[in-house]
Amino acid sequence: AxxxxxxxRDACFGMLNWYRASAIYVPAMDEDADMPAFAAGDFPKLMIxxxxxxxxxxxxxxxxxxDGIEALVPHVTIAPVxxxxxxxxxxxPDAVNAAMDAFLS
Incomplete structure (x- = not known):
């Protein structure tokens, strides 16, 4: 599917255009990339x-x-799939739905 x-081709233009217009550099799979400037600063904690x-x-x-997400999101629940x-x-989809059902209950 x-x-x-x-x-x-008509259905995927939106996603492809987002990547084309994005200023974010996507490194190659085998490339050791530097931390992007937008991620180098302090982030506020997400407290919900x-x-x-x-x-x-x-x-x-x-x-x-x-790794280390708990420092920025203290009340995080991680559902690894x-x-x-x-x-x-x-x-x-069943794993995603189960994680959402458990979290929202």
């Missing part, structure tokens, strides 16, 4: 209860990206 969606659903096999956003890549809501 994902391949069919991505093959529809927050759910983070994270695909543990995501190559674009590896799980190491959430194993055996899942970048498109967690499509690849493992």
């Amino acid at each position: 994902l391949l069919n969606d991505w093959q529809d 209860p927050t759910l983070v659903v994270w695909a543990m096999d995501d190559l674009a956003l590896p799980a190491s990206n959430i 194993e055996d899942c890549g970048h498109f967690v809501i499509w690849e493992r």
Whole structure:
């Protein structure tokens, strides 16, 4: 289903244009990238209860990206989704829904 969606050239323009217009530099998968300037400063703490659903096999956003999140989001609940890549809501919708149901209850 994902391949069919991505093959529809009319449907993917919005996402592609967002990446084209973004000032964010996306490093190559094997590149050691510097910390971007926008992330080098202090961030205010997010003090509300927050759910983070994270695909543990995501190559674009590896799980190491959430290391230390508790310092910025003290009331975080992390729901790791194993055996899942970048498109967690499509690849493992049951796991996402279960995490949301548990968090919201």
